Each structure stands twice: as C-alpha cells, then as structure tokens.
Amino acid sequence: MPSERSTATVSKAQHPSQESHTTHFGFLHIPVEQKVNLVRRHFNTVAYRYDFMNTLLSFGIHYAWKQTAVDLMHLKPGDQVIDVCGGTADLALNAANKVGPAGKVFLYDINWAMMVTGKPKVNASPFSENIVYVQGDAEKISFADNSLDGAMVGFGIRNLTHMEQGFREMHRVLKPGGKIMCLEFSEPTPPWFKALYDFYSFHIMPAVGKVLAGSRHAYTYLPESIRLFPGPEELKSMLEAMGFCQVFYQRLSRGISVVHVGTKG
Numbered sequence: 438m439p440s441e442r443s444t445a446t447v448s449k450a451q452h453p454s455q456e457s458h459t460t461h462f463g464f465l466h467i468p469v470e471q472k473v474n475l476v477r478r479h480f481n482t483v484a485y486r487y488d489f490m491n492t493l494l495s496f497g498i499h500y501a502w503k504q505t506a507v508d509l510m511h512l513k514p515g516d517q518v519i520d521v522c523g524g525t526a527d528l529a530l531n532a533a534n535k536v537g538p539a540g541k542v543f544l545y546d547i548n549w550a551m552m553v554t555g556k557p558k559v560n561a562s563p564f565s566e567n568i569v570y571v572q573g574d575a576e577k578i579s580f581a582d583n584s585l586d587g588a589m590v591g592f593g594i595r596n597l598t599h600m601e602q603g604f605r606e607m608h609r610v611l612k613p614g615g616k617i618m619c620l621e622f623s624e625p626t627p628p629w630f631k632a633l634y635d636f637y638s639f640h641i642m643p644a645v646g647k648v649l650a651g652s653r654h655a656y657t658y659l660p661e662s663i664r665l666f667p668g669p670e671e672l673k674s675m676l677e678a679m680g681f682c683q684v685f686y687q688r689l690s691r692g693i694s695v696v697h698v699g700t701k702g
C-alpha cells in the first residue's frame with residue numbers, strides 16, 4: 438500500500454497527463470499504474486454496502502441529485518445512452534425511464550461487483566430489458582465512434598487515472614448533437630457551510646464507514662478525492678476545450694454536487 442499522504446501540498450492537478458508517472462489516490466501520491474487496481478479494490482470493498490452507505494451518508498439526497506442530472510439531459514424516447522462508471526445503476530434506471538422501451542441504456546463499469554450489487558434493483562424495475570451490462574474501462578470505452586445519443590457519468594470520473602481521457606472517450610462515442618452529463622461532488626460555496634461539510638466528510642463519514650462498512654480508509658478516500666476534483670468553472674472549460682458546446686452547470690444542495698451538461702458539436 439502506498440504511504441505518502443500529503444495534505445499540505447495537494448493541488449487539483451490530480452489527473453496526470455499520459456506521460457506523468459504519479460497520480461493521486463485520495464491524498465496519497467502513487468505510481469500511475471497502481472491507481473486502477475487501488476480503485477478496483479476500493480469498490481470491491483464497498484460494493485455490497487454501496488447503496489446503503491450512499492443513502493445514509495447523503496441522507497437520501499443523492500437520489501434527487503441523480504434525477505435532476507438525468508432530467509437536464511433531455512433524453513428522448515428511443516435514445517441510446519451509456520452510463521459510464523455506472524456502478525449500481527441509479528442513473529441508468531433514471532435514463533431508462535426517459536428513453537422508454539424503444540431505447541437502451543448501457544451500464545458500463547470496470548467493476549463487476551458494483552454492477553451485480555445493483556442487479557436486484559434493475560430486475561425489480563420495469564426497465565430490466567432496456568439496461569445492458571457491459572464491463573469495461575472508461576478510459577477505453579468499447580463502443581464505436583458516433584454511436585450514442587447520451588453519455589453520462591455520476592460520481593465516477595474522479596476515480597479515473599486520466600480523467601480527460603475518460604471525457605475524450607465519452608466525446609468519441611457520442612453522435613454529433615449527443616449529450617454529455619457529468620454529476621460529481623464539489624466543494625460547497627458558503628464558507629460556514631463548507632466548514633460544516635469538511636467536518637462531516639473528514640470526521641463523521643470515515644467513522645461511520647468504519648462501523649457500518651468495515652473500512653475507515655474507503656470513506657477517507659471519498660472526501661479526499663472530492664477535494665482534488667476541479668471546480669465547476671474549471672471543469673466547464675475542460676469540457677469546452679474537448680469540443681463540447683453549450684456547456685452549463687447547476688450546483689445542487691449549495692454546491693455539494695454539481696451537474697455539468699454539454700452537447701457534442
């Protein structure tokens with residue numbers, strides 16, 4: 438396990454260019470090639486309790502965030518959509534409701550354990566026929582160029598070793614006019630609320646994670662990786678630089694989460 442944890446020197450340059458040799462795993466500096474396995478191990482550890490912990494730690498608000506995020510994509514019946522880093526399928530289920538029986542949602546995740554955890558939820562929904570499971574890496578999406586109407590990623594992009602590569606892949610698989618949506622944690626804006634949120638996420642969340650999910654470390658990674666993620670304006674510029682147009686974002690719950698939506702030009 439890597440050990441160089443440095444909170445003092447953390448920068449938001451979490452995601453290395455393809456040439457750099459180190460990256461972050463939370464606040465740890467690690468060799469680039471280790472990240473994918475550490476992320477996989479992390480989600481193997483938390484998979485069986487992922488939905489329960491998400492609901493508990495967010496007081497259930499994550500469901501409303503996901504609903505809003507998918508609404509903002511304005512998907513149409515018959516659309517084909519990929520849920521990158523889709524995990525236990527919450528966004529996929531929302532999207533399946535929009536695209537209807539004529540559409541398809543591809544639940545795409547590197548970690549089979551996460552998708553299997555979401556399977557009972559999908560099977561119990563009216564959309565099980567419309568959701569297709571695909572195991573794969575978000576940095577090399579196994580879909581053809583210009584093939585999909587929507588590409589969404591929820592709370593996943595910050596886990597990639599090369600975040601920009603993940604966005605480039607989403608751009609590549611979208612048809613011209615297709616929509617990208619990224620829902621991600623951010624840092625809330627009012628200073629008093631941020632102080633409260635910092636205390637909650639760095640102290641309460643890891644303690645609850647240790648008691649209820651058996652891993653303090655897994656729930657330390659979460660707030661650390663959030664602090665390293667680009668702010669909403671920076672992310673908007675990044676998406677525009679990649680060729681997305683009409684990019685906008687909406688802060689949710691005083692900026693705890695932010696949803697970005699853009700269109701492939």
Ligand SMILES: C[S@@+](CC[C@H](N)C(=O)[O-])C[C@H]1O[C@@H](n2cnc3c(N)ncnc32)[C@H](O)[C@@H]1O
Nearest residue numbers: 480522523524546547548551574575591593596
């Ligand atoms: C925090 S979960 C988010 C799950 C779901 N999107 C949600 O909103 O609840 C992040 C997911 O990203 C997946 N993931 C991490 N790295 C990945 C990669 N390189 N390619 C595809 N999926 C990845 C993990 O397995 C995990 O299921």
